[in-house]
Amino acid sequence: MSEVSISVIVPVYKIEAYLPKCIESILDQSFTNFELILVDNGSPDNCPEICDEYAKKDDRIKAVHKAHGELLSGRKEGLRNAKGKYVAYIDGDDWVDKFYLDILFKLAEVNNSDLVVTGHFREFDGKIETIRPPYTGVFDENDIKNSILPKAMYNGAFCEHEISTYVWSKLFKRELLNQILFEVPDDIVMGEDAAITYTYLSISKKLTISRIPLYYYRQRHDSILKSIKNTTIEFYRLGLLKNFLEKKLSPYLDKENLDTQILYYLYSLILVRSGGLIHDASGNIIFNPFLKATKNSKVIVYSSGSFGQHLLSSNYKSNFFQIVKWIDIDFHEMSIGDNFVNPFSSIVNTEFDFFIIATINPSAFKSIKEELVLMGIDSKKVVQINTDEKEIRQLFSQLGFDKNLRQ
Structure with missing residues (x-):
């Protein structure tokens, strides 16, 4: 050749x-x-x-x-x-x-x-x-x-x-x-x-x-990636990723910028892997990123992708939310526990407290929210994901990371 x-x-x-x-x-x-x-x-x-x-x-x-x-x-x-x-x-x-x-x-x-x-x-x-x-x-x-x-x-x-x-x-x-x-x-x-x-x-x-x-x-x-099962191993690996990125990128980026980029990137990985509801080793939920949606809230979940599946799986174990409907515009047959994916139109006449769009992509979130509003959904019921840097750092502290995200 x-x-x-x-x-x-x-x-x-x-x-x-x-x-x-x-x-x-x-x-x-x-x-x-x-x-x-x-x-x-x-x-x-x-x-x-x-x-x-x-x-x-x-x-x-x-x-x-x-x-x-x-x-x-x-x-x-x-x-x-x-x-x-x-x-x-x-x-x-x-x-x-x-x-x-x-x-x-x-x-x-x-x-x-x-x-x-x-x-x-x-x-x-x-x-x-x-x-x-x-x-x-x-x-x-x-x-x-x-x-x-x-x-x-x-x-x-x-x-x-x-x-x-x-x-x-x-x-x-x-x-x-x-x-x-x-x-x-x-x-x-x-x-x-x-x-x-x-x-x-x-x-x-x-x-x-x-x-x-x-x-x-x-x-x-x-x-679809499996949900977090062994938190000790998962967060050790997360620490390896953080340390590697920091070592390789620190010569090119100032510390504050690099620290913020890594923080939010690792946070997005954890959210998708955990379905958002993050448990401690005993199975207790220590972090709920879905603002306003509290325990026992009646919730509609949009998305049967990775984040959506993990959210349904995590909630199936913890019964944190009352999930009254699981929908996706990419409708297909799938079930987790008692929840089945339903078509977008099925939300009509469904009573709920909050609507969770299970995506970490802000562009996708915005476009889906616009479609929901067109269908008469109250925009105030559409849940935002917590992006407060202070609270995210507190989460990492609970997960065993110090203020520099080192384990």
Whole structure:
């Protein structure tokens, strides 16, 4: 094979139903000068055989088999085997547009960029939502250090990133990725993409952001992150992430800015993982982020995504709220306890005290709230999420972190 332009790395674990579509979408690329590295992460299903079969059919494909580890270990193993000038990560249950690599490559080459960021599609239960970066452009090292990085994790609107955390829908230079990826601790399993993306961004000299969506992210019912079970381990890992980000970004950001960005980013991770209702080791709720909605309030919950599912699961254990309806515009059959997802229109004539929009995306929150008001919902009943910095710091203190977020 001649010199490879792009190494496409696909970590693989327990996704045999989705993997062929992912691989076929890569092999169907208009851009052909790539290698495909399938990293079997000790998958117990038929994924190893699928990887080997495709490797036999196309000499651009390399199947790598390793003992099971976290996703990060698969990303690292793929990079160890990569030979391309650039690296593109694709998750094995997702797929990409025919022109995905072609456009990524052109954006990188034309603008001499170290990092390319694009939009993506979110596919959930057959429905597709388009997600685009807030702005586009080509940014030099000065822009990155002074404008992009200070808002990368938190731009002042809870919890909105200037640069998405995902390593997919991006193109990296292999030589730069080699400098940072292997330093990310394997024990970081919550926010590991952020550890990679933001550290890489800090050493980039040229960034190109495009709104073109070409990556299809599949939000699976069975892939929603599990709720927090062992708080000791969870918060230890959270501490690892915090320490790593602080160490890598402190040379480029002032302490106050970095501290605030990390605080709100970690808070968003905890909220989604816990469903908002945060318990102590004894199972007692020590933090309720849903302002005004108190214990035993009659609540309608909007969203059957990750946050919504975790909120329903957490509430099922604690019976903190009386959840009278669970709805989503992306209606599909799903249940947690006695609660089933209902269509958006089902809220008519439902008595409730408060309406919780289970999202940490302020843009999504605003648009959903506007739709609810159009349907006659009192805007005063729509619950805001607590973003008071003092109270968030008190929460971290209760979780075992000191004032500098160290455990």
